[in-house]
Amino acid sequence: MRKKVIFKGVALPYLLLLPQLIITGIFFFWPAGQAIYGSFLREDAFGLSREFVGFENFADILADPNYLNAVSNTVIFSSAVAFSALGVALFLAVQADKAIRGADFYKTMLIWPYAIAPAIAAVLWLFLFHPQIGLFGRFLNGIGIPWDYKLNGGQAMLMVIIAAAWKQVSYNFIFFLAGLQSIPRSVLEAAAIDGARPARRFWTVIFPLLAPTSFFLLVVNLVYAFFDTFGTIHALTRGGPGQSTTTLIYKVYVDGVENLNFGASAAQSVILMALVIALTAIQFRFIERKVHY
Amino acid sequence: MRMLMRDTTMEDIALARATARRQARSRWIAHALLALGVLIFAFPIWITVVGSTHDVSTIGRGEVPLWFGGEGVANYVSAWLRGGSSLRTTGAVPAWLMLWNSLNMAVLIAVGKIAISLLSAYAVVFFAFPGRMVCFWLIFITLMLPVEVRIIPTFEVMVNLGLINSMAGLVVPLVASATATLLFRQFFLTIPDEYVEAAKIDGAGPLRFFKDVVLPLSVTNIAALFVILFIYGWNQYLWPLLIVSDKDLETVVVGMTKMIGTGDQQNEWNIIMATAVLAMLPPVLVVILMQRWFVKGLTETEK
Numbered sequence: 313m314r315k316k317v318i319f320k321g322v323a324l325p326y327l328l329l330l331p332q333l334i335i336t337g338i339f340f341f342w343p344a345g346q347a348i349y350g351s352f353l354r355e356d357a358f359g360l361s362r363e364f365v366g367f368e369n370f371a372d373i374l375a376d377p378n379y380l381n382a383v384s385n386t387v388i389f390s391s392a393v394a395f396s397a398l399g400v401a402l403f404l405a406v407q408a409d410k411a412i413r414g415a416d417f418y419k420t421m422l423i424w425p426y427a428i429a430p431a432i433a434a435v436l437w438l439f440l441f442h443p444q445i446g447l448f449g450r451f452l453n454g455i456g457i458p459w460d461y462k463l464n465g466g467q468a469m470l471m472v473i474i475a476a477a478w479k480q481v482s483y484n485f486i487f488f489l490a491g492l493q494s495i496p497r498s499v500l501e502a503a504a505i506d507g508a509r510p511a512r513r514f515w516t517v518i519f520p521l522l523a524p525t526s527f528f529l530l531v532v533n534l535v536y537a538f539f540d541t542f543g544t545i546h547a548l549t550r551g552g553p554g555q556s557t558t559t560l561i562y563k564v565y566v567d568g569v570e571n572l573n574f575g576a577s578a579a580q581s582v583i584l585m586a587l588v589i590a591l592t593a594i595q596f597r598f599i600e601r602k603v604h605y
Numbered sequence: 606m607r608m609l610m611r612d613t614t615m616e617d618i619a620l621a622r623a624t625a626r627r628q629a630r631s632r633w634i635a636h637a638l639l640a641l642g643v644l645i646f647a648f649p650i651w652i653t654v655v656g657s658t659h660d661v662s663t664i665g666r667g668e669v670p671l672w673f674g675g676e677g678v679a680n681y682v683s684a685w686l687r688g689g690s691s692l693r694t695t696g697a698v699p700a701w702l703m704l705w706n707s708l709n710m711a712v713l714i715a716v717g718k719i720a721i722s723l724l725s726a727y728a729v730v731f732f733a734f735p736g737r738m739v740c741f742w743l744i745f746i747t748l749m750l751p752v753e754v755r756i757i758p759t760f761e762v763m764v765n766l767g768l769i770n771s772m773a774g775l776v777v778p779l780v781a782s783a784t785a786t787l788l789f790r791q792f793f794l795t796i797p798d799e800y801v802e803a804a805k806i807d808g809a810g811p812l813r814f815f816k817d818v819v820l821p822l823s824v825t826n827i828a829a830l831f832v833i834l835f836i837y838g839w840n841q842y843l844w845p846l847l848i849v850s851d852k853d854l855e856t857v858v859v860g861m862t863k864m865i866g867t868g869d870q871q872n873e874w875n876i877i878m879a880t881a882v883l884a885m886l887p888p889v890l891v892v893i894l895m896q897r898w899f900v901k902g903l904t905e906t907e908k
Contacts, residue, residue, distance in 0.1 A: 315798060318733050319811040325728035329740050332725040332781055338766075339759060339778040340747045346758035404642045410635040420896060421643040426903075427888035429840035429858045435865065435881055436649035439656060444870040447652060447669040462868065478646070486900060504624075510631065539753050543842035547862040561753050568757040569847065577757050584754040592749045 344585065350578035362574075369579035378555060379563065379580075386559040389473060390537035397477040397533055398526065401484030406514065408485075409492040419489065426482040430475075431543030437475040438548060461549065465556025468549045472557050475548060476541045483536075484529050491525040492518070531595045538587065560584060650885075657681070657878035664874040680879045689864050689876030697864070700880050703857035707839055708887070710775050710856055714838030715831050717780030723823070726789035727815055731801070741790075748783040752844055763848055770851040779844065785830055788905055792826050793819065829902030832895045836888045857884040 351369055353362040373379045408418045425433070443449040443460040452459035461467040495518065503517045542561050545551060551558035551566060558566070564584065568577030652669070658677035659670050683689075688697030728734075729741050752759060759778065768774030796819065804814040845856045855863075861884050864877050892899050 315730060315794065315801070318801070319731050319805075319814070321732060321811065322734045324811060325732035325734045325737070328724040328728035332721045332744060332786070333740065335721070335777065335781040336743060336747050338762060340750050340755070340781065341743075343755040343758035343762055344750050346761070347755050350758065400642075404639060407635040407638045407642075410632055414636065414639070418639045418643065420893060422646060423896070423899075424889045424892050425646060427836050427892040428885050429842060429888075431842050431858050431862050432840075432881060432885050435861060435877075436653055438865070438868060439653055439874075439878065439881075440649055442868060445664055445667050445669070445874055450667050450669065478649075481646070483903070486903060490904065539751050542753065543840075543858070543862075546842070546846070547865070564753065564756060565843070569760075574757065581754045581756065585750065588751065588754060589749045 347578050347581040347585070350574060351582045353578075354575040365575070369575040370583075373576055373579050373583075378558075381555055382558050382560050382563040385469070385555075385557065386538065386561075389469065389476075389541075389557075389559055390534055392473045393476045393480065393537040393541070394530060394533035396473070397480040398484055398529060400477070401481045402488050402522075402526070404481070405485050405488035405492055406518075408489055415489070415493075419486070422485050423482045425479050426486075428479055429543060430479060430541055431547040433479040434472070434475040434544040434547040437471060437478070441471055463553055465553055468553060468557045472541070472544055472548055476537060476544045480533060480536055484533065487525055487529055488522065491522050495521050528595070531591060535588075535591050535595075538584075538591075653878050653881055657875060657882050659875055661873050661875045664878075665870060665872075676875065680875050681883075684876045684879040684883065688860075689873035689880060698852050698855045698860050700857065700883050702853070703855050703860040703880075704883060704887075706772075706854055707856045707858065707884075709772060710841065710845070711835050711838035711887075713772070713776045714779050714841075715834035717776060718782040718785050718834050719827055719830055721780055722782045722785035722789050723820075723827075726786050726793055727819060729786075730790055730793040731811065731814075744781075744783050744786050746783075747781055756843075756847070760847055769848050770854060772854065774848050775841075775845060775854070775856075779838070779841070782834075785834070788826065788830065789823065792823065796822060825898070825901070826905070828895070829898040829905060831902075832891055832899045833902040835891055839888045 350362075352364055352366060354365045354369065355362050404418075404422060408415045408422075428436075438446070440446045441449045441459070441461060443453060443462070449459050458464075459467060461471045499517065499521075500513065503513045508516065538559075539561060541559070542565065545557055545559060545562050546565075549557045551562045560580065561584070564577055564580045567573045567580065652671075655670055655673055656664055657680055659674035659680075660676045663670060663674065684700045686699050686701070688699040688703075725740075725744060729737060763769055763774055763778070768777070800818055801814065804818060809817070840858060841856070842858055845854075845859045849855065849859070857880070861877070861880055864880065865872065
């Protein structure tokens with residue numbers, strides 16, 4: 313797509329593009345290239361020389377039980393975050409769409425968690441679930457359920473899922489509400505007159521019409537759970553206890569920044585890169601189709 | 606429609622009344638459920654705000670207050686001027702400094718991203734030059750390269766350029782923006798060709814056209830994007846954690862979690878809670894006060 317009427321000149325447009333291209337070149341493409349290159353190299357024990365090892369780094373991490381554990385943590389964490397955030401948001405959006413009068417008020421009251429950083433969201437839930445100073449943490453211990461997310465891996469996972477999903481509901485809510493409000497009233501009235509009960513109306517009429525929105529949101533939520541929840545995990549559990557909340561992103565950070573394992577970290581980066589590319593491709597392919605609707 | 610085709614009977618009236626009653630009931634249920642949702646969402650904030658007004662031993666003992674205490678002013682003053690610290694670290698950073706750093710970072714990132722993207726989108730849309738599509742795709746591909754997937758090599762670049770522990774280091778690598786460029790490109794394509802023709806006839810050059818026509822037309826888009834990007838900048842976590850170790854450059858989101866450390870019971874929880882409130886206040890206010898632009902920005906950047 314392009315304009316018919318344009319300005320002449322070659323130097324000026326390059327000049328205008330220069331700042332963006334310099335930054336992407338230095339801070340995006342060069343490091344990404346280095347990560348790909350580095351994933352085929354291995355550093356000796358003293359960090360003095362790097363030799364070419366082919367796909368050995370990949371073979372090693374894929375055989376590493378810690379890495380596979382991070383894969384399964386990521387799958388559990390991301391699907392739990394995505395589905396709970398989508399489910400709660402859809403439920404609330406349907407209610408807000410019914411309560412036409414107050415929809416805007418509820419919208420204001422429900423969207424602000426979007427503004428809270430993942431790490432701060434984690435801290436807020438820590439205040440509630442801390443075993444000694446938190447309301448729920450103390451309550452659970454008080455009624456005889458031993459609660460300490462710093463010792464129990466399953467509880468730690470539950471905490472990071474709640475903190476991560478809580479923040480994402482507002483985003484989904486905005487899109488679901490917009491989607492619901494764009495469904496013509498006449499369609500719903502027709503279904504009502506034909507005698508479809510509310511629950512049936514939801515699943516046979518509303519939900520299919522929301523399917524494109526839901527699918528788009530699913531991808532966005534997965535991207536969020538994969539890449540934007542580093543802060544949640546770092547602030548709350550540091551990937552622990554043991555490695556029970558170490559996700560792929562967290563592991564790249566630990567291996568690269570804390571353990572300084574150059575080759576393994578680079579290989580993990582390359583795998584993650586492939587994952588983002590796939591997700592972005594799906595997202596844009598879908599959006600193109602939405603345009604043709 | 607069906608009702609119009611035959612005579613209205615008593616049965617129909619009864620049916621209509623029942624439907625109206627059912628709808629009214631379902632609206633009340635909706636209101637109740639929404640109110641419950643709002644309360645659940647606000648509850649963690651309530652506990653934090655209330656907790657920030659009590660003294661340290663009340664919270665340390667685990668008495669989890671549900672209503673305000675009398676230490677609010679004292680807590681906020683000491684958070685603002687002195688800062689709290691977790692047990693194992695020394696040298697607290699005062700909240701005013703962390704907030705100042707976060708504000709700088711967020712505003713510079715938002716303004717930088719908008720400026721750079723306006724220029725690149727303008728070049729791509731209003732000019733024809735060799736390599737135009739290549740440039741566009743180069744910018745687009747950065748969508749697929751978040752910091753997390755190139756973390757170590759990017760860090761090495763920062764070290765080599767001497768950008769570690771500097772505001773420039775916090776901001777510059779983050780100002781490239783595929784999303785903003787795509788949004789402005791999309792918008793520029795809707796500017797009618799007649800405007801460009803008129804400008805040419807009047808003898809206005811491309812820079813003049815940009816300043817006098819394109820920029821004023823873009824004001825709402827810029828405002829919407831600013832809200833989203835300010836929040837994005839304010840909430841940065843991994844990047845500052847990686848490249849800032851100097852306490853003078855600590856940002857509030859990272860500094861806040863450092864105060865918690867391993868979450869020891871003996872932490873100055875009241876000060877930590879006050880700092881948490883201060884850390885989330887600016888972006889939350891921006892969302893609530895600029896809700897219209899926020900929703901616009903959110904939905905448009907996803908197109």
